[in-house]
Amino acid sequence: MAQRLSLLATLGTATAALGACTPAGEVPEERGQTAVYQGVSTILLDRDLVGFNLAMTGAKDRADVEAYGRCAAAQYALDQGFGFARHVRTIVTKKGRTWYGDAVYLISSSLPQGLRAMDAEAMASECAELGIPGR
Template identity: 50%
Template sequence: MRQIVLISIPALAACAPQAPVADDFIPDYLGVQTTALGEDLVQFNVSMTKAQSRLDVQRYAECAAAHYTVVRGYGFTRHLRTIVTEEGGVWAADAVYTISPTLPDGLAVIDAEVTAQACMEAGIPTV
């Protein structure tokens, strides 16, 4: 004897993967923790959700570093290192920068005022 199984259209729709919506691509910035490691050495721990890649969370840390540098009355920051992790959809970065009133040596030098302004225009929070 054959059995016929009827499945309703709404039940099938519930099993189908949902198409992404615009909100899935708008980052949720969860905050910045700043720790001075020395007179000119600063650590920034940032976290966020809805990052599209590790570059998003690295940029968030850079924005925090730029703002911190400007607030302290310095003009430049230099990137030393960033460690990025992702767990359960929460991205985190542990970044270390030096801050300087004058242009420091190195390849990863950031003009803090220009970068902080660009972050503001891009909607990336800096505190």
């Protein structure tokens, strides 16, 4: 019995020592990684409704993926001769280290109604400053 208690005490001390070596919080996989933009595919859903499927690695969180979608929408609107876009929705998923975005935007030549409308030229300029590609 004394040997068993001694063994349990030793195991408890070893477990506590190992616990002290473990970081207190989880470190995100993406910490310190550079964002890699893996491309955007564009799908015309209707005359002025456009879908963007995109992938990237190194995103900190879903906001990085959403920003990539905004940049793609802004560049597409400009490429098609439109000055504005309005965000409809973005679905973000993650598989392994790769983040995927499925975004839908309404593009138009005049400022669309709604809170999520953006000036495509201003957004494309901001994207360029941040290093986020539009394609």
